[in-house]
Amino acid sequence: MSLDELNQDEINQNTKNKEMLLEIFFNTKGSIDDINAAIDKKLFGKKIRSITLFEKYIRARLTFNFKVLNLSGQEITPVEAAYLSQYPGLENVEKLDLRKNRLADEGLEVLINSEKIRNIKDLDLRNNQITRQGMILLSKTKNLLNLERLDLRVNKLGKKWEEKLKEKGQFPKLYHLRIA
Numbered sequence: 001m002s003l004d005e006l007n008q009d010e011i012n013q014n015t016k017n018k019e020m021l022l023e024i025f026f027n028t029k030g031s032i033d034d035i036n037a038a039i040d041k042k043l044f045g046k047k048i049r050s051i052t053l054f055e056k057y058i059r060a061r062l063t064f065n066f067k068v069l070n071l072s073g074q075e076i077t078p079v080e081a082a083y084l085s086q087y088p089g090l091e092n093v094e095k096l097d098l099r100k101n102r103l104a105d106e107g108l109e110v111l112i113n114s115e116k117i118r119n120i121k122d123l124d125l126r127n128n129q130i131t132r133q134g135m136i137l138l139s140k141t142k143n144l145l146n147l148e149r150l151d152l153r154v155n156k157l158g159k160k161w162e163e164k165l166k167e168k169g170q171f172p173k174l175y176h177l178r179i180a
Contacts, residue, residue: 054080055087062089069093072124073100081107085114094119099126099151105134112141121146121173127154135161139168149176 061069066089076084081103084090096117103111108130111117123144135157150171152161159180166177 051080051083054083058084058087059089062093066092068095068097070095070097071101072097076101076103076107078102078104078107078110082110085110085116087116090114090116091119093117095122096120097124098128099124101128103128103130105129105131105137108134109137112138112143115143117143119146120144122149123147124151125155126151130155130157132157132161135165139165140170142170144171146173147171148173150174151178153178153180155179 057074058069058071061071069090071084076098098111101107103125108125108128130152134155135152150165157179162177162179165171165179166174
């Protein structure tokens with residue numbers, strides 16, 4: 001199988017995932033319990049951790065400290081990132097630690113398009129398989145105006161992105177940026 005065929009397969013799978021999520025959100029009319037149940041039902045056959053369990057984990061973390069959400073090393077996928085991006089209480093989080101997960105560009109995209117992340121000051125995205133495509137999206141977001149610290153080390157990026165983000169990004173308060 002050629003690289004182009006592999007890339008096309010990945011694009012097709014990403015499209016299917018997005019369509020599945022949109023269908024679930026529309027069919028459940030925004031009820032968080034119905035959304036959890038529908039996502040669990042779709043993913044159960046693939047033996048992926050249930051969204052209900054993921055939701056309980058997030059709730060427990062935010063109960064401990066509602067300004068800090070540490071989800072490092074939890075193997076969070078783009079589907080779970082989509083769920084997280086709409087989670088009630090995320091709007092209070094100032095420090096979000098997502099290092100060592102599997103967000104990739106798709107997971108990053110849903111997170112940075114969420115208005116619930118506007119209070120985040122410290123964002124750790126180390127080791128998340130983020131590429132140039134994700135950086136382009138990140139540089140265009142207007143939801144991280146309060147961001148002061150950003151760590152993107154151990155991703156599929158070059159050192160040049162540090163300068164590009166500083167000059168093109170929407171981060172007026174950013175003083176600490178680590179990429180390479």
